[in-house]
Amino acid sequence: MNHTESIRPRLERIQQRSLYAGIAGLAICVLGVFIDREQFFRSYLLGYIYVLGIPLGALGITMLHNLTGGSWGYSIRRILESAVKTIPLMAALFVPIVFGLHSIYIWTDQNLVGHDELLQHKSPYLNVPFFLIRVAIYFAVWFGVSYLLVGKMRRVEAAGGPADDRGVQNFSAIGLLAFFLTATFAAFDWMMSLEPHWFSTIYGVMIIVGQVLSMFALSIAVLAVLTGWNPDLREKIRESYFHDLGNLLFAFTMLWAYLSLSQFLIIWSANLPEEVTWYVQRSTGGWGVIPIILVAFHFLAPFFLLLMRKTKRNPSTLAAVALVVLVMRYVDDYWLIAPSFHPLGIHLSWLDIVAPIGIGGIWLWMFIGQLKKETSLIPLNAPFLTEAPKHD
Amino acid sequence: MAEFHSPEALVEAASRARDAGYRCMDAYSPFPVEPLDDIIEKRGPYLPLLVLIGGAVGAVAGYALQYYVSVIYYPLNVGGRPYNSWPSFIPITFETMILFASLTAVFGMLGLNRLPQPYHPVFNVRRFAMASNDRFFLCIEAVDPKFNTGETHKFLEGLSPDHVSVVQH
Structure with missing residues (x-):
């Protein structure tokens, strides 16, 4: 059965608009290089980190689902696969950051490191050549794992194999380990090293859970749109799937809050100068507004809305909650990254808005391009979706 | 039947x-x-409402207990932190909220269903x-x-x- 045939014109229209938005956004960013070179690179990093979270989250969820099973995963399998396939694009979009290292990371400044004993001790790790080698390793692992994983899954599916194929499971277990390690160190390198004196061991997990949350939110929104367009798909993906996905969005919202609070609680309790300054900087000079927004809309609002059964069983209300989460993911990344550059007070550059639109637009263009190549939007070997709904 | x-x-x-x-x-x-x-x-929608009230009572009770102990009954200066250290009270407040809400759910369900019922x-x-x-x-x-x-x-x-x-x- 061909799901994409009937919705192709609509997918193509959105894809084209994304491309226009992406090109326009990036073109304005290029203009920004001439106006404020430093701010351009900093905003670009922020936009890049935000968008990168989506395909990385997809990679994590796909492998996690291969290990745990559960019918919820098959309903978004094609969306996850399409997102995972955009990792090469994200590797290409990393290039501008390589040229802007000196505008972004203060540990690249030899003069400053020469006067700072702590940074001298960190320089065997934090130096430009090793940083670039690690970038290459991360992308090699992410691309290698995603390429082999999707290939393996599609081969098993095409051969009529079971959804819980042993080979795919084994590969996912190793892949998940490799993904977790690389994504943790990428978070340390690209985000935590913005303030090279500060450190937190929970940081990597916190970032990965945020990425997974981004992808869950996007999957729900995309699935709601696709099932709204295609009655055939609507019949297969019933309310109970949205209910399950809503529960997962709820669980990861709580996990994100739990990890964010854990980091804060430990640093707040210890109250050590080299640690607590990170939070002081992020709660004074106007920055303090953002944690209040995060607690209210990244945690409390989705928490109470997703407690209710009605929200989770209605695709459009669930998608609305998911979109709020998706916007809040950006606010969270903004709060983690931007205060490092503007310690004196809250600062929102127009480039902070344009950069994610540019990168996100290009990303969406490629994501929809991958999605529309699929003939069937549900996997052929999904055990629960292909059967008629009997014996609930 | x-x-x-x-x-x-x-x-x-x-x-x-x-x-x-x-x-x-x-x-x-x-x-x-x-x-x-x-x-x-x-x-009627009594059970969800009961659970919500149970959770709210649990959260307030959990926080109040910690507040009473560390601010009113036995104030102790720990490393110069304020007596009312709200960040460190959050985990217990959350736990008591879940505890009260789930106990309300179980006993509320039994009560509203008039269980245990030896004869039907x-x-x-x-x-x-x-x-x-x-x-x-x-x-x-x-x-x-x-x-x-x-x-x-x-x-x-x-x-x-x-x-x-x-x-x-």
Whole structure:
């Protein structure tokens, strides 16, 4: 059965608009290089980190689902696969950051490191050549794992194999380990090293859970749109799937809050100068507004809305909650990254808005391009979706 | 009370009984049958509300306990931190909220269902024992305003059940 045939014109229209938005956004960013070179690179990093979270989250969820099973995963399998396939694009979009290292990371400044004993001790790790080698390793692992994983899954599916194929499971277990390690160190390198004196061991997990949350939110929104367009798909993906996905969005919202609070609680309790300054900087000079927004809309609002059964069983209300989460993911990344550059007070550059639109637009263009190549939007070997709904 | 041999037949019968205007009815089956949730009238949205209140009480009680202990009853200066150290009170506040909410859910459910209940009239029908095995029952209760022994019996017969029995009570 061909799901994409009937919705192709609509997918193509959105894809084209994304491309226009992406090109326009990036073109304005290029203009920004001439106006404020430093701010351009900093905003670009922020936009890049935000968008990168989506395909990385997809990679994590796909492998996690291969290990745990559960019918919820098959309903978004094609969306996850399409997102995972955009990792090469994200590797290409990393290039501008390589040229802007000196505008972004203060540990690249030899003069400053020469006067700072702590940074001298960190320089065997934090130096430009090793940083670039690690970038290459991360992308090699992410691309290698995603390429082999999707290939393996599609081969098993095409051969009529079971959804819980042993080979795919084994590969996912190793892949998940490799993904977790690389994504943790990428978070340390690209985000935590913005303030090279500060450190937190929970940081990597916190970032990965945020990425997974981004992808869950996007999957729900995309699935709601696709099932709204295609009655055939609507019949297969019933309310109970949205209910399950809503529960997962709820669980990861709580996990994100739990990890964010854990980091804060430990640093707040210890109250050590080299640690607590990170939070002081992020709660004074106007920055303090953002944690209040995060607690209210990244945690409390989705928490109470997703407690209710009605929200989770209605695709459009669930998608609305998911979109709020998706916007809040950006606010969270903004709060983690931007205060490092503007310690004196809250600062929102127009480039902070344009950069994610540019990168996100290009990303969406490629994501929809991958999605529309699929003939069937549900996997052929999904055990629960292909059967008629009997014996609930 | 009508007896069926498949969950689909039970769902079909329940929705037809609902269309016919019956409201006070209950279905019995060996495992949860999801569509029935929307067909059979529930006795009001009390439980979710109770759980919400339970959770709120738990959160307030958890915070109040910590506040009372560390601010009023035994103030202790720990590393110069304020007595009312709200960040470190959050985990326990959250835990007591969950504890109170889940206890309210369990006991509220039992209370609203009037459980444990040593006697229920449906057990007067011997065949009902199979409700925990492979039979599905739909029972229209005598308190229903539309209930009439003769007519309701005829109506249930019309649903093509395996068997119809009258529950003595």
